[in-house]
Amino acid sequence: MANKIIPIGxxxxxxxxxxxxxxxxxxxxxxxxxxxxxxxxRMIEKIAESKSYDQVTFLVERICGICSTSxxxxxxNAIDDLLxxxxxxxxxxxxxxVGELERIHSHLLWLxxxxxxxxxxxxxxxxxxxxxxxxxxxxxxxxxxxHYAMFKPxxxxxxxxxxxxxxxxxxxxSLIPKFDMFKGAVMDDPIIRxxxxxxxxxxxxxxxxxxxxxxxxxxxxxxxxxxxxxPYAAYDKVEWKVITADGGGVFAKAVVRxxxxxxxxxxxxxCLDNMPKGDIELNIKDMPVGEGIGRHEAPRGEVxxxxxxxxxNSPVRHKIRAPSFMNIASNKKAVIGHTISDAxxxxxxxxxxYCCTERTAxxxxxxxxxxxxxxxxxxxxxxxTERMRR
Amino acid sequence: xxxxxxxxxxxxxxxxxxxxxNDRSEKRVYVTxxxxxxxxxxxxxFNDVRARFVIASGVDIRKAIEILYHFSMDEIGLIVSLRxxxxxxxxxxxxxxxxxxxxxxxxxxxxxxxxxxxKGHPDLKxxxxxxxxxxxxxxxRRDS
Numbered sequence: 001m002a003n004k005i006i007p008i009g010x011x012x013x014x015x016x017x018x019x020x021x022x023x024x025x026x027x028x029x030x031x032x033x034x035x036x037x038x039x040x041x042r043m044i045e046k047i048a049e050s051k052s053y054d055q056v057t058f059l060v061e062r063i064c065g066i067c068s069t070s071x072x073x074x075x076x077n078a079i080d081d082l083l084x085x086x087x088x089x090x091x092x093x094x095x096x097x098v099g100e101l102e103r104i105h106s107h108l109l110w111l112x113x114x115x116x117x118x119x120x121x122x123x124x125x126x127x128x129x130x131x132x133x134x135x136x137x138x139x140x141x142x143x144x145x146x147h148y149a150m151f152k153p154x155x156x157x158x159x160x161x162x163x164x165x166x167x168x169x170x171x172x173x174s175l176i177p178k179f180d181m182f183k184g185a186v187m188d189d190p191i192i193r194x195x196x197x198x199x200x201x202x203x204x205x206x207x208x209x210x211x212x213x214x215x216x217x218x219x220x221x222x223x224x225x226x227x228x229x230x231p232y233a234a235y236d237k238v239e240w241k242v243i244t245a246d247g248g249g250v251f252a253k254a255v256v257r258x259x260x261x262x263x264x265x266x267x268x269x270x271c272l273d274n275m276p277k278g279d280i281e282l283n284i285k286d287m288p289v290g291e292g293i294g295r296h297e298a299p300r301g302e303v304x305x306x307x308x309x310x311x312x313n314s315p316v317r318h319k320i321r322a323p324s325f326m327n328i329a330s331n332k333k334a335v336i337g338h339t340i341s342d343a344x345x346x347x348x349x350x351x352x353x354y355c356c357t358e359r360t361a362x363x364x365x366x367x368x369x370x371x372x373x374x375x376x377x378x379x380x381x382x383x384x385t386e387r388m389r390r
Numbered sequence: 391x392x393x394x395x396x397x398x399x400x401x402x403x404x405x406x407x408x409x410x411x412n413d414r415s416e417k418r419v420y421v422t423x424x425x426x427x428x429x430x431x432x433x434x435x436f437n438d439v440r441a442r443f444v445i446a447s448g449v450d451i452r453k454a455i456e457i458l459y460h461f462s463m464d465e466i467g468l469i470v471s472l473r474x475x476x477x478x479x480x481x482x483x484x485x486x487x488x489x490x491x492x493x494x495x496x497x498x499x500x501x502x503x504x505x506x507x508x509k510g511h512p513d514l515k516x517x518x519x520x521x522x523x524x525x526x527x528x529x530x531r532r533d534s
Binding site for chain 1: 415417418420440442443444445447449458460462464465467469471490491492494495496516517518519520529530
């Protein structure tokens with residue numbers, strides 16, 4: 001019988017958005033988990049009903065600070081579906097490049113934090129060091145390191161300059177040896193393998209039961225990827241493959257993300273080579289009555305947008321589903337039966353976005369006295385790695 | 391082939407409870423059905439077709455509340471959206487949590503934002519709004 005509850009959150013360095021995990025523990029073992037969300041509920045769906053279709057693009061860009069382009073991507077796909085139009089080909093290539101650059105920087109960010117929680121601070125510093133060139137590319141081509149504001153219904157807002165291409169390619173190619181280094185550091189290191197393999201496993205059946213998406217599903221051998229399943233933008237015009245792994249644990253999730261770094265680089269390089277010249281937007285004047293569904297494979301999985309229009313200037317209904325909505329719920333399965341020191345990395349393995357503020361504490365259920373705080377939890381996880389190293 | 395087969399099977403299973411089938415495009419099908427038959431069709435899509443449950447979306451259309459259940463058949467890139475229309479005098483529908491666990495959170499969300507009662511949901515508490523949110527106050531309703 002569990003006699004202690006460990007609260008993680010609502011503010012914790014493992015999470016960008018505040019969310020609250022209540023770990024029920026029996027000694028060292030997690031026996032149950034309650035998940036509470038809603039601490040950062042901004043009612044964006046309601047706000048969208050009072051904005052024009054063009055304004056909503058910027059609104060949804062503010063949903064996530066890391067994968068900020070995922071929502072405009074899915075949203076503009078939904079508008080294109082509603083209108084039944086396809087943007088000019090050059091715009092499709094630009095969209096693809098922005099989407100894939102974002103995947104690279106987001107995966108590197110996750111890799112860094114995962115390394116930190118396991119006590120591999122070198123991995124953390126490397127990963128974030130090599131994420132910088134990606135942000136530099138963003139700054140050169142969009143004007144911003146984050147929140148690029150590149151998308152608009154029916155196309156993109158800014159064109160790319162051909163004279164930037166050699167520099168972008170050079171910068172991207174210089175990252176490939178770094179990815180090799182991460183691959184070696186993670187896949188060949190016996191301690192990382194021991195700390196993460198078979199930890200937080202989701203079976204194929206769990207993937208199906210919880211309908212999880214993205215690398216969380218692909219790490220369990222389920223090859224779902226919207227970019228392949230329902231090709232949009234330029235994803236059917238370039239050669240690439242869906243990365244899957246077996247095992248379903250934290251290790252498999254890391255492997256999927258690392259290998260996806262190569263695929264994304266590959267997609268961007270092909271897009272730069274094959275990008276056609278021409279217009280970058282359609283002139284959309286009116287919105288018809290109807291409904292549209294748009295999807296995009298964000299770094300964390302499928303983003304889903306549903307738009308209902310009555311022919312006016314604003315959507316009547318705008319439903320948004322982020323991948324974490326499905327993925328976080330699967331923690332109920334993944335974390336049970338593991339130890340507290342593994343819980344941090346398991347909860348982080350679905351990449352639920354991270355936060356700078358922390359407010360974590362282990363409270364003795366009976367006395368209400370504080371036993372551990374967030375730093376202690378990270379320390380516990382790092383110490384376990386240290387013990388195994390010796 | 392598989393696409394036509396799925397749509398035919400939905401038609402057969404619905405019978406006269408099928409209100410409208412909008413085969414909008416290659417990748418999008420909207421099916422309006424009576425609410426009584428929703429668990430049967432959801433079970434067919436989730437268990438037999440092994441479709442992935444994407445999400446449900448509720449909307450207040452003044453006279454009624456409309457809920458769309460979106461299912462994705464990833465191998466053929468098709469989304470089938472099941473539409474049920476609930477009259478405002480009886481905002482009650484069978485919960486799908488016994489068929490698919492992943493429906494639990496979104497049913498809680500629709501419950502608190504639109505005031506729909508999901509019969510048989512094991513834990514229909516607040517998801518996004520705080521626990522002491524005033525009762526009977528639904529942010530996405532338009533009936534004022």
